Amino acid sequence: MNLVPEIVAFAPEMTRIRRDIHAHPELGFAEERTSALVADMLTSWGVETHRRIGGTGVVGRIRGNRPGRRIGLRADMDALPMTEATGLPYASTRANAFHGCGHDGHTTMLLGAARHLAQSRRFPGEAILIFQPAEEGLGGAVRMLADGLFQRFPCDEIYALHAWPGAPVGRVGLKMGVAMASADNFDIEILGRGAHGAQPHASVDPVIAAVGVAQALQTIVSRNIDPLKAAIVSITQIHAGSAYNVIPDAARLGGTIRTFDDGVRALVAARMTHLAEAVAAGFGAEARVTIDPRFSVLVNSETQALAAMDIARDVVGPELAQFDSEPQSGSEDFADMLKAIPGAYLLLGQGEGPNLHNPKFDFNDDIAPIGASLLARIVETRAAA
Numbered sequence: 001m002n003l004v005p006e007i008v009a010f011a012p013e014m015t016r017i018r019r020d021i022h023a024h025p026e027l028g029f030a031e032e033r034t035s036a037l038v039a040d041m042l043t044s045w046g047v048e049t050h051r052r053i054g055g056t057g058v059v060g061r062i063r064g065n066r067p068g069r070r071i072g073l074r075a076d077m078d079a080l081p082m083t084e085a086t087g088l089p090y091a092s093t094r095a096n097a098f099h100g101c102g103h104d105g106h107t108t109m110l111l112g113a114a115r116h117l118a119q120s121r122r123f124p125g126e127a128i129l130i131f132q133p134a135e136e137g138l139g140g141a142v143r144m145l146a147d148g149l150f151q152r153f154p155c156d157e158i159y160a161l162h163a164w165p166g167a168p169v170g171r172v173g174l175k176m177g178v179a180m181a182s183a184d185n186f187d188i189e190i191l192g193r194g195a196h197g198a199q200p201h202a203s204v205d206p207v208i209a210a211v212g213v214a215q216a217l218q219t220i221v222s223r224n225i226d227p228l229k230a231a232i233v234s235i236t237q238i239h240a241g242s243a244y245n246v247i248p249d250a251a252r253l254g255g256t257i258r259t260f261d262d263g264v265r266a267l268v269a270a271r272m273t274h275l276a277e278a279v280a281a282g283f284g285a286e287a288r289v290t291i292d293p294r295f296s297v298l299v300n301s302e303t304q305a306l307a308a309m310d311i312a313r314d315v316v317g318p319e320l321a322q323f324d325s326e327p328q329s330g331s332e333d334f335a336d337m338l339k340a341i342p343g344a345y346l347l348l349g350q351g352e353g354p355n356l357h358n359p360k361f362d363f364n365d366d367i368a369p370i371g372a373s374l375l376a377r378i379v380e381t382r383a384a385a
Contacts (some may be wrong), residue, residue: 028134068124112372167349
């Protein structure tokens with residue numbers, strides 16, 4: 001591999017930083033310790049540092065040695081609200097908080113790239129380093145954008161990468177065009193009339209109505225979506241009642257919608273609302289549908305995707321840098337930044353092991369100098385393009 005020697009030499013310290021962040025995870029918009037650690041390190045390296053962007057976000061600006069283009073690099077900082085089960089010496093010290101998606105590693109890799117860029121400054125233009133809060137479904141990217149991210153720190157292009165378990169160590173993947181799904185949460189409240197469980201005729205049973213709605217929602221993908229397109233409607237919650245002999249007044253369904261096309265996204269939302277209301281009405285109940293958009297469809301721009309893959313081939317070798325043929329059904333709020341600025345989102349293989357969002361997942365520290373070298377080389381190459 002053609003890694004940056006200064007970053008390779010810094011790798012042991014990157015491991016220490018990453019494990020420190022891992023042991024002290026913080027949930028979205030509560031990344032006080034993490035953002036302070038990031039900001040203090042950037043400042044110590046002579047990076048122009050801005051705190052409290054979009055809440056707990058941090059932005060660093062590094063000016064190169066001559067005029068040129070402005071290249072953005074983004075990493076996420078938040079942990080997941082779950083309990084770790086790795087048993088590692090540096091395991092989470094906080095209840096119901098765990099870096100189970102590798103954001104501790106993403107933050108560390110961007111810090112590694114930042115240190116090298118700040119020390120060398122062998123590039124034109126500017127590197128804009130974006131440490132984002134609250135990626136895990138809380139809208140951290142949108143909050144930073146609303147706080148004037150790209151007005152205050154203009155970027156010509158923007159890039160990010162994500163650790164990917166199951167792929168060979170150092171394997172860089174990238175899907176041209178539509179790469180990841182949009183994600184919308186939904187809640188459906190079914191309002192009926194409660195009664196004694198022994199007198200169901202006196203009720204408008206919201207449980208039965210909820211079952212009917214759940215079954216009807218499964219027809220959206222099979223009967224309303226073009227078979228050559230894709231959508232997912234997953235009901236992940238059903239809540240009703242609190243006693244064995246009481247028919248409740250209300251029931252609630254919740255879940256997620258994933259699509260790869262804005263037209264399909266709108267169609268699913270419209271059909272969900274109509275079906276829930278109509279089916280519930282057929283049982284004499286009322287349905288109230290709330291759809292909460294969380295992530296946009298993530299689209300990698302062609303020019304930036306091609307450029308990033310060329311750089312990846314130079315860093316990890318052509319055998320490990322490959323375009324992926326299929327989009328991922330997962331979602332990522334970097335999509336909202338890509339709607340504002342052209343760029344690309346890369347996946348970095350970290351070898352076999354537990355998957356993301358698994359209580360036994362751990363970021364592979366061996367890939368930190370690979371990812372940091374890739375991010376640094378993207379700036380040095382694209383700023384001169």
